Amino acid sequence: MSELLSGAHIMCRLLEEQGVDLVFGYPGGAIMPFYHALPESPRIRHILVRHEQAAAHAADGYARSSGRPGVCVATSGPGATNLITGLATAQMDSSPVVAITGQVPRAMIGRDAFQETDVIGISLPITKYSVAIDDITELADKVRTAFHVATEGRPGPVLIDVPKDVQNQKLEWPDPATGRELLRRPALERGLPGNLEAAVRLIAEARRPLLMVGHGVILANAYDAVLGLAEKTGMPVITTLLGISGFPERHPLHLGLPGMHGEVHVNRAIQHADVIVGIGLRFDDRVTGNTAGFAPQAKIIHIDLDPSEIGKNIPVAVALVGDARELALQLTAAVGRRECEAWREEIRGFMRPRHEQYRGDMAPEAILAAIREGSGPGTTVVSDVGQHQMWVAKLYGYQEPNSHISSGGLGTMGFAVPAAMGVHFARPDRPVWAISGDGGFQMNMQEIATMVQEAIPVKMAIFNNGYLGMVRQWQQFFHGRRYSATPIWSPDYLKLAEAYGIAGYRVDHAAQLDGAIASAMPEPGPALVEFLIEQEANVFPMIPPGGSLSEPIEAAPAGAFTP
Amino acid sequence: MSIPEPTWVVTAVLADDLLALNRAMSIVRRRNLPVTSLALGPAARAGQLRLTVVLTADQAAVVRMANQFRKMVDVIEVSLAREEECLGREHALVRVRVTPTTLAALLDVLALYQATVLEECPTDLIVEATGSGPFMTSLLRALESFEVLEVSRGGVLAVSRSPVPVAPAATRPGGSLSRPARAIPA
Ligand SMILES: Cc1ncc(C[n+]2csc(CCOP(=O)(O)OP(=O)(O)O)c2C)c(N)n1
Numbered sequence: 001m002s003e004l005l006s007g008a009h010i011m012c013r014l015l016e017e018q019g020v021d022l023v024f025g026y027p028g029g030a031i032m033p034f035y036h037a038l039p040e041s042p043r044i045r046h047i048l049v050r051h052e053q054a055a056a057h058a059a060d061g062y063a064r065s066s067g068r069p070g071v072c073v074a075t076s077g078p079g080a081t082n083l084i085t086g087l088a089t090a091q092m093d094s095s096p097v098v099a100i101t102g103q104v105p106r107a108m109i110g111r112d113a114f115q116e117t118d119v120i121g122i123s124l125p126i127t128k129y130s131v132a133i134d135d136i137t138e139l140a141d142k143v144r145t146a147f148h149v150a151t152e153g154r155p156g157p158v159l160i161d162v163p164k165d166v167q168n169q170k171l172e173w174p175d176p177a178t179g180r181e182l183l184r185r186p187a188l189e190r191g192l193p194g195n196l197e198a199a200v201r202l203i204a205e206a207r208r209p210l211l212m213v214g215h216g217v218i219l220a221n222a223y224d225a226v227l228g229l230a231e232k233t234g235m236p237v238i239t240t241l242l243g244i245s246g247f248p249e250r251h252p253l254h255l256g257l258p259g260m261h262g263e264v265h266v267n268r269a270i271q272h273a274d275v276i277v278g279i280g281l282r283f284d285d286r287v288t289g290n291t292a293g294f295a296p297q298a299k300i301i302h303i304d305l306d307p308s309e310i311g312k313n314i315p316v317a318v319a320l321v322g323d324a325r326e327l328a329l330q331l332t333a334a335v336g337r338r339e340c341e342a343w344r345e346e347i348r349g350f351m352r353p354r355h356e357q358y359r360g361d362m363a364p365e366a367i368l369a370a371i372r373e374g375s376g377p378g379t380t381v382v383s384d385v386g387q388h389q390m391w392v393a394k395l396y397g398y399q400e401p402n403s404h405i406s407s408g409g410l411g412t413m414g415f416a417v418p419a420a421m422g423v424h425f426a427r428p429d430r431p432v433w434a435i436s437g438d439g440g441f442q443m444n445m446q447e448i449a450t451m452v453q454e455a456i457p458v459k460m461a462i463f464n465n466g467y468l469g470m471v472r473q474w475q476q477f478f479h480g481r482r483y484s485a486t487p488i489w490s491p492d493y494l495k496l497a498e499a500y501g502i503a504g505y506r507v508d509h510a511a512q513l514d515g516a517i518a519s520a521m522p523e524p525g526p527a528l529v530e531f532l533i534e535q536e537a538n539v540f541p542m543i544p545p546g547g548s549l550s551e552p553i554e555a556a557p558a559g560a561f562t563p
Numbered sequence: 564m565s566i567p568e569p570t571w572v573v574t575a576v577l578a579d580d581l582l583a584l585n586r587a588m589s590i591v592r593r594r595n596l597p598v599t600s601l602a603l604g605p606a607a608r609a610g611q612l613r614l615t616v617v618l619t620a621d622q623a624a625v626v627r628m629a630n631q632f633r634k635m636v637d638v639i640e641v642s643l644a645r646e647e648e649c650l651g652r653e654h655a656l657v658r659v660r661v662t663p664t665t666l667a668a669l670l671d672v673l674a675l676y677q678a679t680v681l682e683e684c685p686t687d688l689i690v691e692a693t694g695s696g697p698f699m700t701s702l703l704r705a706l707e708s709f710e711v712l713e714v715s716r717g718g719v720l721a722v723s724r725s726p727v728p729v730a731p732a733a734t735r736p737g738g739s740l741s742r743p744a745r746a747i748p749a
Contacts, residue, residue: 120582125589129636131582149636308630311623 004170007136008037011100011162013173014143016041020071022062022425023047023100024055028075029115031102033167047421047454050446052079054418056086057444059097060157061422064405065380067221069096069150070422076102077115080161081122085412087157088126092409093242094219096155098147099123103132105165120161128156136169154306155219198318199277199301200334203233206275208297208343211235212258215242215408216280216304222325223247223401226279229332234340236347238266240281242408245398255347259287260543261390265350267541267549272346273298277331280304280324283313284409293548303327352554359534361510364391364463367531371433371461372396374517378430380405380423384416384440386470388463390539392435414443420458421451431459431521438464438490448500451526459520460528464490465535473538477557478545493530508532570599570646571625572721573616576606578637587614587638590631596620600653600696602718611639617646617719644723651721653699656681657690660710669709676702687712 005013011034015023024047027035038046049055052074059070074083080101090097104113123130129149131142139162146158203209211233217226226247230237236255237247247254256263258270267289270276276298281287283302288294291314299317302310303324310319320327358364368391372379377399383392383406398404405423407415420434441462451458463469472486497504503523505516507530520527541552577583584603591598598618606613618625629643657678661669669688673680678692692702696719703714 121585124582124586125593306634308627308634310630312627312630 002172005173006033006037006167007133007139007162007169007171008033008167009040010136010139010171010173011143011167012037012041012044014140015071016043018144018147019068020044023071023073024049024058024062024422025073025100026052026055026075026079028077028079028102030076030104030164031073031079031100031162031167032075033164034073034100034102034162046073047425047450049418049450051444052082053085053414054421054444054447054450056083056097056099057089057412057415057418058422059099060086060090060093060095060415061382061405061419062426063090063095063097063155063422064093064419065402065423066426067219068426069098069147071098071100073100074102075115076104076119076164077117079115080117080119083159084122084126085410085414087123087159089407089410089412089415090157091126091128093407094155094215095157096150097157098150099127099157099159101159101161102167103161103163106134106163107165109163119159123159126157127159130159130161132161133163133166136166136171139166139171140174154216195318196320196330196334199320199331200336202275202299202301202318203235203277203331203335204338208269208273208346209233209235209275209277209340210255210269210273210298211237212240212276212278212281213237213243213246214240214279214281215246216324217243217246217328218280218402220280220305220324221401222279222323222328225325225328225332227251229277229328229335232332232337233335234338234344235277236269236340236344238262238270240284240287240408241393241406243281244393244406245400245402245404246280248399249397250399253344257390257394259284259289259549260545261394261539261541262287262543262549263394264352264541264552264554265347267543267552268350269347270295270298271548271550275299275301277301278303279328282309285313288314288549289543290546290548293550295549303331354540356537356540357534358537360508360532362508362531362533363510364388364533364537365395366510366513367461367463367507367533368392368396370513370517371435374514374521375431375433375459378427379403380420380427380430380432382406382416382420382423382432382434384434384436385411385413386437386440386468387465387473387537387539388435388437388469390470391463413437413440416440417444417447417458417460420460421447421456424456424458432457433459433461435461435463437469438462438466439468439488442488442490445496448496448502448526448528452500452502455525457524458526459523460526462490462493462528462530463533464493464530465533465537466490467535469537470539472536473542476536476538477542477553493528497528503527505529506532568619568621570617570619572644572646572649572651572719573618573625573629573632574640574642574644574721574723575614575616575632575638576608576640577612577614578639579605579610579612580637583635583637584612584614586635587632590628590635591616591618594624594628594631596624596628600719602720604720615719615721617651617721642723644721649721649723651695651719652693653696653719654693654717655691655699655702656715657692657703657706657711658687658713659690659706660686660712661688662686665709669706672702672705672709676705678702 055072063070
């Protein structure tokens with residue numbers, strides 16, 4: 001008979017078996033047996049965060065940039081509930097995060113014990129799968145299943161809840177061969193409209209075709225396949241917020257971002273298109289605007305791994321369900337070579353110059369150009385949520401696959417700083433920038449301490465406009481300039497940097513940009529750069545909420561608030 | 564005038580575990596679909612549950628729901644059919660007041676609905692009945708005058724009909740083969 005192991009030891013060995021060498025976490029009563037066992041698995045590095053939400057975002061950042069599951073650990077009750085925002089973020093953006101939570105001992109469950117929370121109940125709608133371990137004999141099967149679920153098909157977060165006494169139960173190491181018959185799933189929906197030939201025909205006959213690239217292209221590593229499809233057909237390419245860096249932006253076929261803050265020419269191209277090939281996107285409302293008015297002339301060819309996305313938001317003419325890379329390759333092989341010169345010329349005619357003025361020349365594009373030039377190729381940019389997120393999305397010029405990471409579906413402020421920590425561990429030799437507004441930065445800036453303790457050299461940029469900028473913009477446009485609860489005070493970020501013992505820089509004029517970046521980059525540890533930007537700058541153009549893509553706002557409304 | 568929305572029967576075979584049921588129901592709840600009946604019981608295979616949901620909604624909404632079911636971990640099979648493509652039955656247990664003076668009339672009503680008396684007590688009868696939804700409603704209405712003490716209805720159970728249609732019930736002598744044989748006021 002082989003040696004008996006505790007549940008906690010088995011958990012650690014299962015993590016090793018799954019190839020996990022990094023977990024982000026925070027200890028507490030109900031997860032203490034796990035933490036007791038963890039040092040016996042020296043291959044697993046543990047990063048102590050300063051808030052469990054950051055553990056979930058960091059695991060998410062790791063997962064998005066490595067394509068492997070990102071693991072976070074928390075105790076029961078408040079530890080578990082602190083993970084929830086991070087799990088919901090991962091769910092909306094299809095990221096394989098594995099959360100492990102401690103739970104009160106089984107005998108205490110249902111008795112409102114100290115730090116007892118029904119985290120399975122709370123997490124059900126915001127995870128792909130959540131599972132409670134009712135006995136040590138189930139542990140291995142359920143953990144293996146959870147890892148499998150997180151990564152198979154369309155990825156997503158899973159949660160494993162382990163009562164403290166199960167962590168202390170004893171069992172022999174469960175043979176991997178005994179893993180439960182892995183999930184049987186019902187067959188994919190059949191009888192979806194159309195097929196490859198129909199798609200080929202539509203593309204051949206189209207006069208104004210477009211290619212729309214979503215997150216699925218990055219998840220499926222379909223970068224080259226999609227590039228090949230675009231080049232063979234000459235179709236101009238649009239990248240959604242999470243599709244950004246799924247296509248090289250300096251490529252002549254690249255058009256830009258669609259939707260609410262999409263460029264006017266991109267949205268007009270959509271409104272004029274007669275065929276749209278959408279790969280790995282869900283036609284989210286931030287992309288389509290009012291669906292009734294979306295692409296009124298276009299027949300949609302929708303390529304997605306998830307059959308439940310087909311026809312969910314907009315009707316499609318042809319659906320191809322499967323792996324984005326494989327389907328893009330098949331489609332490329334089957335389509336005839338063509339060009340779209342006249343159509344591209346027409347789109348060029350839709351373009352408008354921008355003419356905003358920025359304080360001290362601190363135009364977002366100047367800041368982003370300085371960051372790009374100063375940090376060089378191989379850099380990953382992680383953005384937070386708000387105005388700066390749109391600028392970071394539209395103005396950086398991503399050339400490498402999966403070099404832009406952002407919370408798209410949930411739009412979670414506070415994401416950038418902790419997620420960037422996770423990205424660092426997936427790409428340890430490459431620069432990582434976390435770009436936040438002064439609002440979102442203050443939501444998770446406590447993680448600077450984690451970076452210092454663990455020597456994580458993430459570079460943090462703060463776009464400081466003294467406002468919750470995006471909300472202020474909506475107030476300016478739609479609430480008669482009533483700036484209710486949007487002015488936001490910040491601490492002195494240079495002193496903050498000093499307090500944490502890291503390098504800090506403040507830039508309030510374009511002339512200082514390159515110097516600040518050049519000083520921050522070689523810092524061996526984290527560094528912080530604050531950019532004082534125009535306080536009431538706006539993101540243009542903007543489709544008003546509920547409006548159609550044909551009705552962009554291109555200038556701020558005149559006049560102040562009149563009650 | 565808008566066309567009334569069709570009634571659908573969604574059947575899902577789930578892993579026999581409350582979490583799977585919870586997940587399935589949260590999809591229905593989140594979409595706030597107008598569910599008229601829910602039934603749950605063991606499926607043909609051991610270790611599996613069969614969930615039958617009846618709802619009235621437009622096709623796009625139910626297809627979306629069925630697709631969400633299919634995506635769920637621990638959902639083994641999902642089928643979606645219009646009400647008329649299935650054979651659906653409800654089961655009910657009814658406790659109804661009886662007195663020596665009402666007994667004969669009550670037994671007449673029960674005979675008309677082919678309901679079975681399971682237990683007799685001095686003051687009430689426990690009755691079992693099976694039929695389509697409208698049939699059950701009609702039975703309960705007929706029992707109202709006797710004073711219904713307790714009703715337990717099981718929700719619609721359904722199996723799909725063979726895709727090759729047999730002769731329509733109306734053209735067959737004696738009407739529908741399925742119970743109830745006699746015409747019941749709708
Ligand atoms: C956790 C969370 N709370 C609130 C919001 C709503 N929200 C969206 S953008 C925004 C303003 C962000 O301000 P800031 O971080 O300063 O960035 P800016 O828009 O100024 O670039 C807010 C409050 C959100 N997206 N996430």
